[in-house]
Amino acid sequence: MYGFAGKILRVDLSKRTLREEPLDAAVARTYVGGRGLGARIMFEELAPGIDPLGPDNNVIFATGPVTGTAIPGNTRFIVLGKSPLTGLFGESNCSGSFGRELKKAGYDAVVVGGKAETPAYLWINDGRAEIRDAGHLWGKTTGETDDALKQEVGDKRAWVACIGPAGERLVKYAAILSDKHKAAGRTGLGAVMGAKNLKAVVARGTGEVPVAQPEKVKGLARWMNRDRHANPGAQQLATYGTSGGIPGLQAQGILPTKNFQSGVFAGAEKISGQALARTILTGTIRCEGCPIPHHRQVDLKDSPYGPIDGRYGGAEYETVAAFGSLCLIDDLVAINAANQLCNAYGIDTISAGVVVAWAMECYEKGILSAKDLGGVAARWGDGRAVLALLEQIGRREGGGDLLAEGVRAAAQRVGQGSAEFAMHVRGLELALHDPRGKKGLTLIYTAASPRGACHTEAAHDTSFERPNAVPEAGIVAPLDRLAVEGKGELMRKACDLHTALNSLSLCQQVIEPAMGRFTLSTVVEIVAAITGWEDLTAAEVLAMGERANNLARAWNVREGSDRRDDVLPARFREGLPEGGSAGETVSLEDQDRLLDDFYAACGWTEDGVPSEQKLQALDLGYVAEALRASGALAAG
Amino acid sequence: MPVRVRLTLLGAARDLAGDAPSEIELAPGATVAAALQALGGRYGAAWGRAVYDADGRIATEVAILVNNRNIFLADGLETGLADGDALAILPVVSGG
Numbered sequence: 001m002y003g004f005a006g007k008i009l010r011v012d013l014s015k016r017t018l019r020e021e022p023l024d025a026a027v028a029r030t031y032v033g034g035r036g037l038g039a040r041i042m043f044e045e046l047a048p049g050i051d052p053l054g055p056d057n058n059v060i061f062a063t064g065p066v067t068g069t070a071i072p073g074n075t076r077f078i079v080l081g082k083s084p085l086t087g088l089f090g091e092s093n094c095s096g097s098f099g100r101e102l103k104k105a106g107y108d109a110v111v112v113g114g115k116a117e118t119p120a121y122l123w124i125n126d127g128r129a130e131i132r133d134a135g136h137l138w139g140k141t142t143g144e145t146d147d148a149l150k151q152e153v154g155d156k157r158a159w160v161a162c163i164g165p166a167g168e169r170l171v172k173y174a175a176i177l178s179d180k181h182k183a184a185g186r187t188g189l190g191a192v193m194g195a196k197n198l199k200a201v202v203a204r205g206t207g208e209v210p211v212a213q214p215e216k217v218k219g220l221a222r223w224m225n226r227d228r229h230a231n232p233g234a235q236q237l238a239t240y241g242t243s244g245g246i247p248g249l250q251a252q253g254i255l256p257t258k259n260f261q262s263g264v265f266a267g268a269e270k271i272s273g274q275a276l277a278r279t280i281l282t283g284t285i286r287c288e289g290c291p292i293p294h295h296r297q298v299d300l301k302d303s304p305y306g307p308i309d310g311r312y313g314g315a316e317y318e319t320v321a322a323f324g325s326l327c328l329i330d331d332l333v334a335i336n337a338a339n340q341l342c343n344a345y346g347i348d349t350i351s352a353g354v355v356v357a358w359a360m361e362c363y364e365k366g367i368l369s370a371k372d373l374g375g376v377a378a379r380w381g382d383g384r385a386v387l388a389l390l391e392q393i394g395r396r397e398g399g400g401d402l403l404a405e406g407v408r409a410a411a412q413r414v415g416q417g418s419a420e421f422a423m424h425v426r427g428l429e430l431a432l433h434d435p436r437g438k439k440g441l442t443l444i445y446t447a448a449s450p451r452g453a454c455h456t457e458a459a460h461d462t463s464f465e466r467p468n469a470v471p472e473a474g475i476v477a478p479l480d481r482l483a484v485e486g487k488g489e490l491m492r493k494a495c496d497l498h499t500a501l502n503s504l505s506l507c508q509q510v511i512e513p514a515m516g517r518f519t520l521s522t523v524v525e526i527v528a529a530i531t532g533w534e535d536l537t538a539a540e541v542l543a544m545g546e547r548a549n550n551l552a553r554a555w556n557v558r559e560g561s562d563r564r565d566d567v568l569p570a571r572f573r574e575g576l577p578e579g580g581s582a583g584e585t586v587s588l589e590d591q592d593r594l595l596d597d598f599y600a601a602c603g604w605t606e607d608g609v610p611s612e613q614k615l616q617a618l619d620l621g622y623v624a625e626a627l628r629a630s631g632a633l634a635a636g
Numbered sequence: 637m638p639v640r641v642r643l644t645l646l647g648a649a650r651d652l653a654g655d656a657p658s659e660i661e662l663a664p665g666a667t668v669a670a671a672l673q674a675l676g677g678r679y680g681a682a683w684g685r686a687v688y689d690a691d692g693r694i695a696t697e698v699a700i701l702v703n704n705r706n707i708f709l710a711d712g713l714e715t716g717l718a719d720g721d722a723l724a725i726l727p728v729v730s731g732g
């Protein structure tokens with residue numbers, strides 16, 4: 001089978017058993033990899049209602065057909081499982097070479113269940129796998145763990161995906177770190193590893209991913225590299241990183257500021273990628289085979305916040321905005337110190353920034369005192385306060401035990417109206433994008449995302465203000481970022497496309513047709529050359545995404561989640577006070593209209609449940625049957 | 637009377653322009669196309685390549701806004717510019 005290693009590794013930590021299972025060719029073509037394959041495993045194997053931190057949950061590492069090939073952007077792997085933060089579908093997407101190594105070692109995916117009696121790690125080395133003791137690594141940071149494991153397995157080219165102290169202490173938004181600076185951050189899957197006593201997975205593979213047309217793949221890779229080198233947009237990304245977009249967000253009044261109270265930040269220029277490049281940037285990092293070195297590196301021997309180790313990378317857009325504009329901090333050194341701390345402890349920077357901003361608002365309003373926060377006076381704009389709170393969260397000390405539960409749970413516990421400004425959807429803290437200035441983002445955060453408020457379900461509205469954005473998907477007419485009309489249909493297509501890229505494991509920073517990064521026809525050409533699926537069409541690629549999204553949605557429905565959870569935080573009903581999107585809101589009427597249109601476009605019921613007809617059309621008859629059995633779909 | 641337009645350049649359009657003026661003056665009845673031609677004349681071919689793609693269309697990663705609204709929601713390059721209008725050329729900031 002071209003494009004696949006052809007095997008899945010099954011690990012039961014309770015029984016300390018390992019077994020290989022073949023990846024069926026029909027399953028590979030239908031579910032592909034990434035979310036598609038992971039969601040299928042989750043639907044079949046994770047019974048409704050299981051404890052996310054119990055032995056019945058799985059942590060799944062899934063690659064896709066593009067992973068490990070010569071195509072630029074071949075570096076993605078997806079981690080999945082039931083989220084301890086949301087209690088629903090958990091998933092996070094990570095770059096680097098861990099996925100490449102895993103696949104070259106002979107596995108398309110690893111599924112880890114059970115719970116080890118004592119701390120353990122998994123060592124996967126060219127078709128052999130073993131469970132090893134990790135007692136000596138427990139309590140160590142991700143950097144220490146990464147270094148120790150590379151030394152222990154005796155191969156510097158091995159890649160490590162590990163947790164830090166936050167995952168061990170079950171911080172609900174603990175991340176999984178790879179190479180110290182690449183994070184599978186969202187939805188708390190680091191805590192799932194911690195609950196399993198699984199400190200790390202280490203992979204090394206020297207095999208080749210078999211491709212159907214090697215010369216064609218090489219030629220496409222060369223052409224894509226040349227194109228990106230010549231492309232001014234790609235070069236901007238390489239020069240300034242993702243935070244090079246901050247001046248544009250500020251100009252349009254949609255830079256999340258002061259816990260989403262505003263979209264304009266006085267210190268925006270100071271925290272931009274342009275300012276970083278002028279000041280403390282010491283290097284850039286790229287993934288294997290990628291022409292766009294957009295990962296930042298900040299290495300400071302000394303700073304007001306102590307040394308900053310460049311091996312932890314440097315803050316990129318989401319992190320810069322989370323600890324910067326959201327907390328009113330205009331100091332890039334403090335922001336990069338926060339980034340280092342999160343990466344060392346293994347904490348998702350997006351969730352952490354939103355939790356800290358909520359704590360600052362609580363402090364300002366007198367809802368939380370310094371005493372509640374372990375002695376920290378959580379004032380807006382205070383970098384030291386942010387760092388102190390992150391330390392507490394990573395160790396679950398002081399106020400950290402409350403904050404480590406995530407903003408939804410913390411607000412429930414604290415009460416006093418603090419839920420009104422707890423910025424989450426379904427328990428997942430908002431990414432750093434404001435739906436008032438991009439109305440379709442409402443759907444990306446709610447109905448379209450099985451995870452909750454994650455920004456990576458689709459390209460955002462601003463990508464669709466031009467004509468013919470993705471003609472192969474029928475996205476032709478330009479739509480205003482502020483319009484509600486037409487967004488349901490648009491976002492369904494955009495989400496199907498984005499999820500197809502996820503399942504194929506293509507990095508969307510390199511290839512995203514909706515963002516003008518190559519075309520859907522090119523995606524088809526790449527995948528056909530890799531897999532040998534010569535009859536592959538754009539429609540089939542989109543159906544791959546649609547199937548994966550319906551499966552993930554159905555998984556949540558079976559857990560009892562539906563339209564009632566597709567709700568933005570109340571704050572977005574207030575108008576943005578200033579700037580290029582002043583006065584914009586997402587009213588309840590807007591939200592209902594968006595949901596109605598989106599559900600209709602998806603073929604879902606008014607309650608947001610995938611319909612029998614839709615599931616059958618996507619070859620998901622067994623899913624329809626399960627939803628009937630759970631009562632979510634009418635028996636028929 | 638000439639038309640004065642407030643100008644914001646960001647991203648590659650800004651980098652390649654060096655120090656851009658905050659205002660440009662155009663002939664009456666000017667359109668976005670005329671403004672781009674004037675700017676292209678001033679900043680040269682490399683600047684043009686940051687704004688247009690190889691086929692001479694506005695590059696997919698570039699957003700051109702008049703009074704904060706994308707020109708493709710109006711008349712595209714033929715969108716008219718009136719005295720006091722704000723013209724912005726910036727990278728599309730999408731996310732996702």
Ligand code: SF4
Nearest residue numbers: 095286287290507509
């Ligand atoms: S664009 Fe970034 S994340 Fe994607 S492959 Fe390149 S360096 Fe890695």
